[in-house]
Amino acid sequence: NDTSMQHRNLNHMTREERFSEAMRRTLYALKVLLPREGWTPVGPEMKYLARAIKEFTFIIHAGVFIPCIMSYGTNEQIAKWFPLAADFRIIGTYAQTELGHGSFLRGLETIATYDRANQEFIINCPKITAMKWWPGDMGKSANHVLLMAELVIDGKKYGMHGFMVQIRDLTTHEPLPGVTVGDIGAKLSFESVDNGFLYLQNVRIPRENLLSKLSEVHPDGTYIKKGNQRLMYGSMVRVRVNLIAHEIVMPLAKACTIAVRYSAVRRQGLINPSKEEVPVLDYVAQQHKLLPQVATVFMAHFAAKQLVKMHHDYSLEVEKGNTSQLPELHALSAGMKACLSEQGAAGAEIVRRACGGHGYSCGSGLPFIVNRMLATCTYEGENTVMQLQCARYLIKCADQAKKDKLTGSVWYLSDFSNMSCTAQTFGDLQEPSVLVKLHERRAKCAVQHAGKKMQNMVKNGTPAHDAWNMMATLLINAARAHIMQYVVGTSVTYISELSCSASLKKILTQLCALYALHNINSNCGDFVKFGCLTSAQCDLAQEAEFNLLKQLRPDAVGIVDSFDFTDDILQSCLGAYDGNVYERLFEWAKQAPMNKTEVHQDSYQYLQPYLHEGRDVLEGRGRNSKL
């Protein structure tokens, strides 16, 4: 209810207005509303902030830069930089991606050369492709960057390391000498974020600015490794784990809220010719578009909670020096981020499209969500690259499963029990245990299939790297299958262990079954090819899904209302709680800057001569046109 937090109509603002408004609101929220003592930008408050603010700034500062200080800094470095960053007295970003490289980190070209005489690192972008490009908050906001660069000592390369580099003056905010920095221009979304470019030429930083938890450089230039170097990639794992809730589950929940509420209000056409026009939500085709996406919100939420817990447990182990869980966590977080962002972004577009013309209006609030979710498929690890990382781990585990009993998320790869499906009715296929088994079997077969294909190619003389490249599509499918079985399995377990009312558990169980069946029906080729289901059972699976749509239809609005988004955060004429869609759309349109005058003078000057000629002809004064 604080008017300082109320969103003005973003669509009627320029990009620069949105940039400064987002910064105003974010700082107001962080520095005025939150209790000063005790909170940190990576604490639970961020979840509520991210929920309450439609466009906030400092996502990378809070979600990546600060956690990196904690992950890569020594205790002294954390003590120096964390308080400054947590209190926004320095603003940072995570500068890793370059104009020429984003996925292949070993190809990054920015160099940090150690200058023993002065005990400094000299930072250079040797050519244009080495320029840092994309980091959020970097164009105009950040005055520091956590720069990921190749460490070089006496001509020898030591790989990517993290360096704290100040890029702007803390008094004037002007770029420092050797620093060329700015905004990369208009993007598909994130209008309020100043993703930036950064060209560094002979910028000197103290030796102490190498974040040295995992490695350090002594004054004489001696390089010391201090831990598992793969932890250097740890910040990316954390962001992949965290962004699922913030950037996939929550936006999809907003989109579903808008689309389901609108579909309950919008009457269009007849089902029974003798009755009145129906709400489009009564069309099974509409239910088939919307309700599986509502189910995805819940299942992705449950699976993400499990992944966050796994990451938390892993972090405690790393503190004790045990990094044994890292390979599985990397594979799972990479696969989950890729597959759920793919599903979420596609799902948001499906529900937007289900709202017809008004879904194409920015007044619906849906284009904002769809465009922003599209970015989740690219940042923090491009999806294809992440799915292949996940597949790399699965293929290794499948080989190991031939001799060892596997545990963790890949345990099913060493499950050689009879997994044939005996379902005779569509009710059998709504059983959670049956759905879990089906997904495990499909995933196991998909991984083995990809592995077998590559082995056969190598046996026939194909180099392993070429076999990998040629089978990439099968490997990506295996990664998707693995994640789907993980999401279904963790969700079934989570719901079964949830202490809640029987009626709520019934709805959640139905949603879980709907998610699993929708996945089966969307990938039935795999389920038949791998012998998981017969063709007749595939028919039953479709029947089972349609039956669940019918069962869930009466509760559809109640379910999305449970996401509890305010009208202010939805910013949607279609999804407002009162359902007054048409009045809201009309009011919204009238506020458009285009309508601040009845005649748009700038364009009228071009039209005027022709209009006056038309007027004269119609009033009998003008000459007939040549046409």
Ligand SMILES: CC/C=C\C/C=C\C/C=C\C/C=C\C/C=C\CCCC(=O)SCCNC(=O)CCNC(=O)[C@H](O)C(C)(C)COP(=O)(O)OP(=O)(O)OC[C@H]1O[C@@H](n2cnc3c(N)ncnc32)[C@H](O)[C@@H]1OP(=O)(O)O
């Ligand atoms: C007010 C604010 C309010 C709210 C904010 C708060 C919170 C918000 C929450 C989150 C933020 C939300 C949104 C953020 C928005 C935008 C953020 C975007 C930021 C970015 O995009 S940062 C840049 C991201 N870039 C990448 O992800 C690069 C991807 N590429 C790579 O990771 C690597 O290049 C690679 C893995 C593809 C290949 O690396 P490589 O060549 O070195 O490795 P190999 O493939 O040869 O494998 C070697 C070996 O290493 C293992 N490995 C690889 N990666 C990892 C890892 N990350 N962890 C552990 N192990 C890893 C791999 O498995 C191999 O092992 P093996 O045993 O040899 O098989």
Ligand SMILES: Cc1cc2nc3c(=O)[nH]c(=O)nc-3n(C[C@H](O)[C@H](O)[C@H](O)COP(=O)(O)OP(=O)(O)OC[C@H]3O[C@@H](n4cnc5c(N)ncnc54)[C@H](O)[C@@H]3O)c2cc1C
């Ligand atoms: C909104 C947004 C915010 C961002 N914020 C940040 C940030 O704060 N900090 C930061 O450092 N970066 C940031 N990024 C950059 C982001 O991390 C990179 O865009 C991402 O890692 C992909 O790298 P790239 O763009 O260079 O694509 P490339 O790596 O060039 O990939 C291009 C395409 O090639 C294909 N491809 C690449 N490698 C392979 C492979 N091994 N196998 C098969 N196909 C492959 C894929 O289809 C891929 O889409 C942001 C990006 C966006 C869009």
